[in-house]
Amino acid sequence: MQRILVGVLLGLLASGLLSCSRGGAQEVVVYTSVDQVFSEPIFRAFERETGIAVRAVFDTEETKSTGVLNRLIAEARSPRTDVFWSGDPVRPFVLINHGLVEAYISPSATAIPPSFKAADGTWTGFAARARVLLVNKHRAPSQDTPRSIEDLANPRWKGQAAMANPLFGTTTMHVAALFATWGQARTERFLEQVKANKVRIASSNGEVKRLVIAGEAAFGLVDSDDATDALNAGAAVEVVYPDQDTLGTLVMPTAVVLIRGGPHPQNGRKLIDYLLSPDIEARMAGTAGHMPLRSAVPTPVHVRPVSALRMMPADYSRVTSEIERIQPWLRNWVGL
Numbered sequence: 001m002q003r004i005l006v007g008v009l010l011g012l013l014a015s016g017l018l019s020c021s022r023g024g025a026q027e028v029v030v031y032t033s034v035d036q037v038f039s040e041p042i043f044r045a046f047e048r049e050t051g052i053a054v055r056a057v058f059d060t061e062e063t064k065s066t067g068v069l070n071r072l073i074a075e076a077r078s079p080r081t082d083v084f085w086s087g088d089p090v091r092p093f094v095l096i097n098h099g100l101v102e103a104y105i106s107p108s109a110t111a112i113p114p115s116f117k118a119a120d121g122t123w124t125g126f127a128a129r130a131r132v133l134l135v136n137k138h139r140a141p142s143q144d145t146p147r148s149i150e151d152l153a154n155p156r157w158k159g160q161a162a163m164a165n166p167l168f169g170t171t172t173m174h175v176a177a178l179f180a181t182w183g184q185a186r187t188e189r190f191l192e193q194v195k196a197n198k199v200r201i202a203s204s205n206g207e208v209k210r211l212v213i214a215g216e217a218a219f220g221l222v223d224s225d226d227a228t229d230a231l232n233a234g235a236a237v238e239v240v241y242p243d244q245d246t247l248g249t250l251v252m253p254t255a256v257v258l259i260r261g262g263p264h265p266q267n268g269r270k271l272i273d274y275l276l277s278p279d280i281e282a283r284m285a286g287t288a289g290h291m292p293l294r295s296a297v298p299t300p301v302h303v304r305p306v307s308a309l310r311m312m313p314a315d316y317s318r319v320t321s322e323i324e325r326i327q328p329w330l331r332n333w334v335g336l
Contacts, residue, residue, distance in 0.1 A: 027053040028267035031068040032085040034254055038288040039085065046274050052267050057081070069094060072259065076100055079261045082268030085275060089116075089255045090173055092123040093320035102260040104269055108276035111294045116253050125253030126276055127284035128291045128306060130224040131174050132249070133240040134209060139218035140238075146219050148243050153193035162200040162208045162220035166191075166330050169205065170223050170252060175330065176322035177250055177314050191333055201334070212237060223252075224304070228289030231302045239302075241309055248312035253293060254284075 032039050036058040043054040059067045069091050072084060076098060086092050095101050105121035116125035135145050139160065146154070152161050164171040178187045200217060202208045208220035209227070213235045227239040241249045256275050258268050274280065281297045284290040292299060295307045 025053075025264070026051060026267070027055055028083065028264050028271050029055045029057075029081040029262065030083040030085060030268075030271060031057045031072060031081045033059040033068055033087040033091065034085055035087070035288070038284065041287075042275070042280060042283065046271060050270060050274075052270065054271070059087075072100060073098060079259050080263065081259050082262035082264045083271050084257050084259060086255045086257070088170060088173055088252050089123070089125050089316040090176075090320040090323060092255045092257045093317050095257060095259075096122050097320075100260055102258045102262075102265070104258040104272060106269070106273050106276050108273045111278075111296070112276070113293060116293050123255050123257050124272070124276060125255045126293055127281050127288070128251050128253035128293060129170070129289075130241060130249050130251050130291065130304070130309065131170065132222060132224050132227050133219050133242050134212045134222045134227045134230060135219040135238040135240055136212050136215050136217070137236045137238055139215055142238070145238060145240060146242075147240060148246065149221060150190070150243075151219070152199050152221065153190055153197050155197065157197065157218060159198040159200075160218040161197070162202050162211045162217040163194075164202050164205050164208055164221070165334060167327070167334055171205070171221070172323055172330075173252065173319060174221070174250055176319045176326060177312065179322045179326055180315065180318045181247070181313060188329070195333065224291070225289040228302050232289075241304060243312070244310045248310040250312045250314060251291070251306060251309065254290070 030043065039058070040056065043056050046052065047054055057068055072081065072095060084092065084095065092101065101122050103121035106124060109117055109124045112124065112126060117123065133146055140146065146157065151157055152163065166172055166175045200211065202211060205222045205226045208222050209230055211217040212220045213230055230237050231239065243249060256272050258265070258272060262268055278294055278297050281292040281294060285292050285297065285299050285303050289303055291303055291306045293306055295305065299305050
């Protein structure tokens, strides 16, 4: 009998501790693939304003956009995080498809355009980047500047352009968006022309930026925050938002979701409300070169407002499916 009582007491104690750790503490757990240099100061500001401690897990450059995502999936049976702040709008759909997201319509998201958030509250986008051409002014004078992603396949620029490996990061998303928009045959033909045009395949968008700044490439395909970095550093480059008369420029908002069964759901909602505020969009524009989705949020001189862009049509759910589907074809294209 004494052993039974001790067992019951230990069980109650463990249950109480678990309950306290999962809901009682004034803290919130967030996983993010947004660069730590930009996201961590925002979490610290949230702590100062609310008194809620933020336990953050960041993706490294090597595991960008996949490390914390895989961790979230691995923890599905016992979620340890409350919020996922994704650096792109497609990773949340992987979580949605796994049933790991709790719908939440934040009051802070009211002014965000409908095309950048789910009507059922499963995800909300803000602070976007775009896929742009970074052009070296010495290698490509203004009268001869590339204006389209199709210039990657233009013989005029044979051996002079660069792009990141399409198996990774936002380049994967961009290629998948082309498959979704142009279709299989046209996109495959374009990529084969890109290969024939001897476009240099770099390890990352950051490497493409370095090649263009150094003049080792005349232009390259990068994210707009990479381009803003180059401009802020005083590099002799021009930023081109491509295909403004045709296809449009691909826009990629960061996106936030509430994790189903997380340990601190109320604090998770408070953090989401904070991230989606106009002040944070303005901060991301100023520090990270991200484009606010609200027209009322001011943009720095090097940041193009979304409202001033012809945007490429993008169904982010469809793009997510395409990323998975085209992997075998892309591995063969890359030569793996």
